[in-house]
Amino acid sequence: xxxVNCCEVMTPQERRLQDRIEGKExxxxxxxxxxxxxxxxxxxxxxxIDVERALYFTQSMEKTEGEPLILRWAKALEHVAANxxxxxxxxQLLAGRAGYQGRYGILYPELDGDFLDMAxxxxxxxxxxxxxxxxxxxxxxxxQIAPFWKGKTYHEALNIALPEEIHRLTYDDPDGLQSxxxxxxxxxxxxxxxxxxxxxxxxxxxxxxxxxxxxxKLDALDPLSPIANAEKxxxxxxxxxxxxxxxxxxxxxxxxxxxxxxxxxxxxxxxELETMAANCRRVPEFPARNFHEAVxxxxxxxxxxxxxxxxxxxxxxxxxxxxxxxxxxxxxxxxILDDNKAIELIExxxxxMAQFIDLYISPQGGAFNEGYAHWEAVTVGGQTxxxxxxxxxxxYLFLRSKREFPHHYPDLAARIHARSPERFLAExxxxxxxxxxxxxxxxxxxxxxxxxxxxxxxxxxxxYAVSGxxxxxxxxxxxxxxxNAYINFAAALEMAMYNGRMQKYGEELLTFESGDPTTFxxxxxxxxxxxxxxxxxxxxxxxxxxxVINNRKNHFATPFGSAMHDLCMKYAVDLHQPHVPExxxxxxxxxxxxxTVVDSLSAIKKLVFEDKKLTMEEVLExxxxxxxxxxxxxxxxxxxxxxxxxDPYADSIAxxxxxxxxxxxxxxxxxxxxxxxxxxxxxxxxxxxxxxxSATPNGRQAWTPLSDGSSASHGADKNGPTxxxxxxxxxxxxxxxxxxxxxxxxxxxPKCVExxxxxxxxxxxxxxxxxxxxxxxxxxxxxxxxxxxxxxxxEKYRNLIVxxxxxxxxxxxLSKDLQDDLIRRTAHDTI
Numbered sequence: 134x135x136x137v138n139c140c141e142v143m144t145p146q147e148r149r150l151q152d153r154i155e156g157k158e159x160x161x162x163x164x165x166x167x168x169x170x171x172x173x174x175x176x177x178x179x180x181x182i183d184v185e186r187a188l189y190f191t192q193s194m195e196k197t198e199g200e201p202l203i204l205r206w207a208k209a210l211e212h213v214a215a216n217x218x219x220x221x222x223x224x225q226l227l228a229g230r231a232g233y234q235g236r237y238g239i240l241y242p243e244l245d246g247d248f249l250d251m252a253x254x255x256x257x258x259x260x261x262x263x264x265x266x267x268x269x270x271x272x273x274x275x276x277q278i279a280p281f282w283k284g285k286t287y288h289e290a291l292n293i294a295l296p297e298e299i300h301r302l303t304y305d306d307p308d309g310l311q312s313x314x315x316x317x318x319x320x321x322x323x324x325x326x327x328x329x330x331x332x333x334x335x336x337x338x339x340x341x342x343x344x345x346x347x348x349x350k351l352d353a354l355d356p357l358s359p360i361a362n363a364e365k366x367x368x369x370x371x372x373x374x375x376x377x378x379x380x381x382x383x384x385x386x387x388x389x390x391x392x393x394x395x396x397x398x399x400x401x402x403x404x405e406l407e408t409m410a411a412n413c414r415r416v417p418e419f420p421a422r423n424f425h426e427a428v429x430x431x432x433x434x435x436x437x438x439x440x441x442x443x444x445x446x447x448x449x450x451x452x453x454x455x456x457x458x459x460x461x462x463x464x465x466x467x468x469i470l471d472d473n474k475a476i477e478l479i480e481x482x483x484x485x486m487a488q489f490i491d492l493y494i495s496p497q498g499g500a501f502n503e504g505y506a507h508w509e510a511v512t513v514g515g516q517t518x519x520x521x522x523x524x525x526x527x528x529y530l531f532l533r534s535k536r537e538f539p540h541h542y543p544d545l546a547a548r549i550h551a552r553s554p555e556r557f558l559a560e561x562x563x564x565x566x567x568x569x570x571x572x573x574x575x576x577x578x579x580x581x582x583x584x585x586x587x588x589x590x591x592x593x594x595x596x597y598a599v600s601g602x603x604x605x606x607x608x609x610x611x612x613x614x615x616x617n618a619y620i621n622f623a624a625a626l627e628m629a630m631y632n633g634r635m636q637k638y639g640e641e642l643l644t645f646e647s648g649d650p651t652t653f654x655x656x657x658x659x660x661x662x663x664x665x666x667x668x669x670x671x672x673x674x675x676x677x678x679x680x681v682i683n684n685r686k687n688h689f690a691t692p693f694g695s696a697m698h699d700l701c702m703k704y705a706v707d708l709h710q711p712h713v714p715e716x717x718x719x720x721x722x723x724x725x726x727x728x729t730v731v732d733s734l735s736a737i738k739k740l741v742f743e744d745k746k747l748t749m750e751e752v753l754e755x756x757x758x759x760x761x762x763x764x765x766x767x768x769x770x771x772x773x774x775x776x777x778x779x780d781p782y783a784d785s786i787a788x789x790x791x792x793x794x795x796x797x798x799x800x801x802x803x804x805x806x807x808x809x810x811x812x813x814x815x816x817x818x819x820x821x822x823x824x825x826x827s828a829t830p831n832g833r834q835a836w837t838p839l840s841d842g843s844s845a846s847h848g849a850d851k852n853g854p855t856x857x858x859x860x861x862x863x864x865x866x867x868x869x870x871x872x873x874x875x876x877x878x879x880x881x882x883p884k885c886v887e888x889x890x891x892x893x894x895x896x897x898x899x900x901x902x903x904x905x906x907x908x909x910x911x912x913x914x915x916x917x918x919x920x921x922x923x924x925x926x927x928e929k930y931r932n933l934i935v936x937x938x939x940x941x942x943x944x945x946x947l948s949k950d951l952q953d954d955l956i957r958r959t960a961h962d963t964i
Contacts, residue, residue, distance in 0.1 A: 142884040144568030146934065147919050149539065154929050161537045164473065168480040170224050172487070172540060175236055177931050180490040180505070182256070182266040183232030184273050186440055187240035189213040191278050194243075200367075203707045206441075206690040207371035207378070213440055214378040219385045221393060221409065226481045227429055228386035228409050229436040231489060238264055238492030240274070241443040243688065244324060245494040246282020247289050248310055250275045252494045264492060287688035288321040294680045301643060302673050314825045315624045315643070316673045317818075320616030320681045322493055323445035324689040325709065327508060327601025330438065330448065330697045331608040332431050333456040339419040339430075343696050344376035350705070365705035371692040372702070379437045379693065380418045386433075387413035424460040424470050428478045431457075432485065434697075435509075439489060441693045445616060447491050449510040450543060451598040451608070453479075454527035455517075461527055475527075476534050483534075487542035506816065508544050508940050510599045514557060515548030515577060518592040522550070524557045532560045535571045541934045541941040546599035549903050550577035555896070562895040565912045566886050570936025573911040575599050576903055586870040587808055588717050602939025603814045603874035603909040609699040612716025613807055614691075614709055615681050618674035619818055622790070623726035623826045623839050625666040626733055629659065630753060633666075636827035636835070644669050651749045656742035659749075663734065664793060671797045674722050679805060686710050711806065718807035721873045724794060725815055725822050728840025731776040731787045732831035732849055738786070739773050756828040759835045771832035777845025778852040779859035787864035798871035812873035813843040814909075816938045820950050838954045841938060842876030847957040854879050854961045855901060862905040873908075876939060880913045882962045894964045911936050913955070920944065920956045 143151070149159060162169045193209035200208075221228050232239050242249055253274045256264045266274075292300075292309030303318055305311040334343075351369035354361040390410035397403040408425070415422070416430035431450070438448040464470035490505050513528040535545050547561050564571055584594045584607070593607045600606040627635050633644045647662040689709045695701035704714045712718065740747045746769060755763035755770075774782035794811035802809040815822075823838040831846060833839075840846040843861050850857050861875055886895050902910050913936045923930035927945040935944045935955055944952065 142882075142887045143916065144566065144883045144914055145536070146568035147883070147916065150919075150930060150933060153932065159539065161539070165477070165480065165537060167224050167226075167477055168484050168538065171222065171481075171484045174223075175484070175488055176540075178236045180236040180238050180264050180492070181233055182253070182264050182270060182492065183237050183239050184266075184270045184278065185217045185239075186213055186231060187242045187278050188273055189216050191242055191281050195281055201371075202687070203371045203690040203692050203695075204367040204374075207374040207692040210437075210441060210693065211374055211378040211381070214382040214385075214437075217382075217440075219382070219389050221386065221389055221406070222485075225485070226405060226409065226425070226478060227432050227485060228390060228413050229383075229429075229433045230485060231436055231440050234488075236488050236490055238490045239439070240278070240492070240494070241324065242278050242282045243286065244288065244322065244443055245286070246279055247284070247286045249282070249494065250279040256494070264490070287324075287684060290684045290688065291318070291321060291680060294684055295677065299673055299677050299680075302670070303677060312821075314818075314822045315621050316670055316677060317619040317621070317822075318616065318677055318681060319445070319619060320685060322443075323616055324442045324685075325444045325614040325691065325694075326616060327604055327606070328438075328444050328448055328614065328694065329451045329598045329600045329606040329608050330434060330694065331699075332434060332451050332453075334697060335417050335434050336421045336427050336430055336456060336460075339417055339421075340376040340379055340696070341418040342420075343702075344373050344380075346702065347372035347376070347696070350702075368692075368695075368705040368707065371690075372696045375441075375692040375696060379433065382437060383413045383417060383433050387411075421460060424457065424464045424475060425478060427457055427460040428482060432482050436485075436489070438693060442689065442691055443491075445601065447507055447509045449508065449598065449600040449606070450512070452512045452515070452523075452596070454513045454525060454531055455523060455596075458525050458527050472526075472530055476530055476537075479531070480534060480538055483538060483540065483542050487540055505942065505946060506937070506940055507542065508601045509542070510544045510546045510601070512546050512548060512575075512599045513572070514553065515597075516550055516595045518596045520591065520595050522552055522554065523548075524554055528557065529560055532564045532572070535564050535569075536567045539932065541569065541943065544940050545572040547572040547574055548577055548597075548599070549574050549899060551903060553903070558896045558899055559892060561899065562886070562892045565895060566883075566891065566914055568883070568914045569934035570911065570913055570941035573599075573603070573909065573936075573939065574899065574902065575603070575605065575909055576907055578903055579906040579908045580605055583870060583872060584717075587719065602816060603876045607717070608697070610715075610717050611719060612698075612700060612708065612713040613718035613720050615678070615685055615720060617681075617721050617723070617809070618677055619723040619725055619815075619822070620670050620674050621725045621822045621826065621839075622667060622670065623729045623733075623822070623829060625670050626663060626730050626829065627826055628666045629663040630756070630830075635825070636757070637825050651753070653749065656738045659737060659742070660734070667790065667793055668797065671722070671794065675797075675801055675805065675809065678720070678722075678809065682711050682805060682807070719873075720805075720807045720809045721812040722794075722798075722809055723815065723818075724790075724811055724813050725819060726826075726839035727787060727790070727813055727843055728776045728846035728849065729826075729829055729831060729833055730790065731783055732773070732840075732846050733829045733833075734786050735775065735783045736770045736773045736830045736832075739782070740769060752830050756830060759828045760832070767832045770830055771849075775831070775846060775849035775851075776840075776864070777850035777857045777860050779856040779863070780852075781863075784860050784863045787860070788866065791864055792866050792869075795866050795869035795871040799869060802871065808871070810871045810873040812875070814874050814876040814939065815839075815841050817951055819938075820948070820954060838950065841878060841954070844876075844878045845959070847954075848959060850959050854881070854898065854964060858902055858905055858907060858910070861907050875908050877907065877910045878913070878936070878938070878958060879910060880915075880958045880960045881964075882960050883914055883916060885962045885964060886914060898964050909939075911939070913958070917956060917960060920952070924949070924952055924956075
């Protein structure tokens with residue numbers, strides 16, 4: 134048990150944990166009784182796999198081979214909607230789930246069908262984020278689902294398409310089932326990038342209105358036109374079908390609610406079920422008329438999206454404080470809604486989200502997304518389409534709920550701008566101080582001008598929503614959905630050290646021989662060798678992406694997502710096709726390990742070539758031996774200028790590495806027809822990427838995690854959190870637009886932000902973040918003793934929530950490697 138006396142100041146979360154350990158009742162249980170009751174049933178359950186979506190999807194696809202892909206997809210969704218079991222949970226006020234009651238995941242055989250039969254045997258044994266599956270369901274997978282998909286999946290097509298030199302850095306086996314974690318493709322374990330729908334459109338028009346629009350466009354087609362018959366007709370037919378499918382699914386929930394109400398003896402629950410039935414008869418087919426209908430309509434839309442496809446980091450919730458606000462105001466003024474009831478409905482959605490677990494079948498997907506990762510971001514704050522502050526009463530309710538709701542679902546993101554109200558920032562600070570990692574902050578002052586330079590209109594980018602880890606979306610203008618490359622530039626550093634080779638792979642020449650570094654006489658020679666490896670990795674990633682883009686269009690369709698997109702409807706083009714007219718294709722490539730690489734290069738430059746305190750042979754020998762018996766050398770390597778300290782020596786190197794990336798993107802992304810911008814957002818992949826990289830010249834030991842995002846290396850940020858932000862500011866190449874998100878993790882001790890003075894300091898820190906035009910920042914506020922106690926006695930700390938990389942998760946659901954990574958992050962005790 135945590136010794137209370139060892140922590141001078143505790144966060145509210147730590148106090149709630151301590152109370153729970155001591156058997157005390159949570160102080161919010163009475164005011165949030167409904168959701169607590171639901172959480173009591175599902176918390177800490179091992180998720181189970183529901184195979185129905187995969188089975189019915191496969192059955193339909195078997196019957197429609199040869200038809201246009203988007204029409205096949207719509208027919209498959211119709212078949213799923215008509216046959217999948219529908220459930221309504223006890224105590225719930227919202228209907229709609231995609232699988233078993235309790236915590237569950239569903240399968241997407243169009244992604245994993247070629248190895249799905251093998252995977253279902255391994256999932257229950259997997260150490261990280263395991264799932265259970267019944268013997269009956271496992272047989273269905275092996276006998277009825279997987280056989281159809283063998284030889285038909287996108288993953289198999291991509292594996293064959295990649296040239297040998299690209300394949301060598303992408304996969305570690307001929308079948309492409311194991312990643313090499315060097316230049317990693319991410320498109321084969323998700324059918325789409327993160328996404329946000331235009332939920333406001335659904336609330337105002339309903340799918341009946343979208344269906345009628347598609348039917349009108351279908352009826353107006355030129356019957357003699359080959360393009361109309363071959364391309365546009367199947368598209369609009371698919372839209373009509375998929376709208377009918379989601380309406381059917383909602384009505385099946387209405388049928389179930391009516392049956393349950395007829396048998397219910399408790400008059401209060403009977404009335405709740407009758408309301409649920411009436412809501413599902415109404416929405417999402419027709420426009421919502423009140424707050425309850427609006428929340429139900431959004432929830433059905435969100436859940437059916439999950440049935441349609443596996444979107445990377447899950448479909449996000451958009452600007453809920455904006456599109457729900459008119460219904461909130463109307464019902465409050467009518468006297469039929471108050472803040473507690475509004476929070477109860479929203480939290481009913483939260484506990485529904487908490488039961489759907491985004492299941493990653495592939496080993497690399499699981500490694501990237503530890504702790505049952507999820508990013509169904511709710512966005513609050515920001516600006517209106519007219520550029521005015523958008524904060525409203527619902528914005529504050531969402532923040533309040535996060536302080537009182539004892540779970541890490543959903544993710545919460547707050548948009549910050551130069552005119553954000555002081556109260557809004559203060560409540561954000563109080564929510565951060567609660568200690569569970571919410572909300573993450575996204576900066577309008579960086580996001581808006583950058584996207585204007587890429588072709589967005591003011592009203593589109595003012596209305597952006599946070600999507601996924603640190604990304605943003607303009608729901609009717611964004612059109613790029615292909616997964617992108619994660620590039621392990623620490624591996625490029627190692628190849629510069631070992632002449633195109635890595636210690637993990639022995640004498641295998643992975644790239645090219647850039648020269649024996651022990652023969653280099655100047656820093657420029659070594660730096661040129663590294664830069665040549667970095668450019669080779671970039672060439673590999675862009676060539677890889679060419680094959681990704683050209684193969685996905687033959688394997689994935691999204692009629693449901695396309696139905697909600699203005700440009701798709703206008704041009705009759707599925708969102709997963711390479712280019713939708715008038716759209717902005719915003720992709721990225723990931724820079725993994727910036728702190729690790731910069732600090733290593735800084736050490737070599739200073740100690741070997743400038744101060745001449747070490748020879749290159751001594752550095753390489755120490756790294757080969759993982760610093761065993763070379764502790765003095767390691768100490769020297771760690772005591773050089775490092776990234777994250779606002780030190781021009783290290784930051785100038787980081788800026789040059791960033792410049793190589795943005796300049797390469799500027800020259801070659803046009804060939805792909807997309808914006809392919811540099812991004813620093815690792816999820817949890819800095820852990821598996823570190824497992825292929827031996828010891829590095831910044832003193833990092835072999836096979837340990839790389840630095841995460843654009844944060845400093847562990848323990849290297851010695852000048853405080855503001856210096857970390859200043860390093861991020863000075864290392865960006867502002868004269869290029871080929872930039873995307875940078876993820877910054879900051880860890881504070883609870884004492885640092887204690888009391889009103891701590892809140893003020895945190896608000897000032899957020900203002901500085903805003904002024905520096907950084908994209909993203911997120912916080913852990915927790916005592917190291919709490920994390921260590923949770924490692925020792927996980928059964929007592931099952932409910933400890935921590936911030937990972939764009940999402941929060943239960944600390945005890947993480948691997949020990951990732952737990953140690955969190956513990957080792959610098960905990961700042963001053964701002």
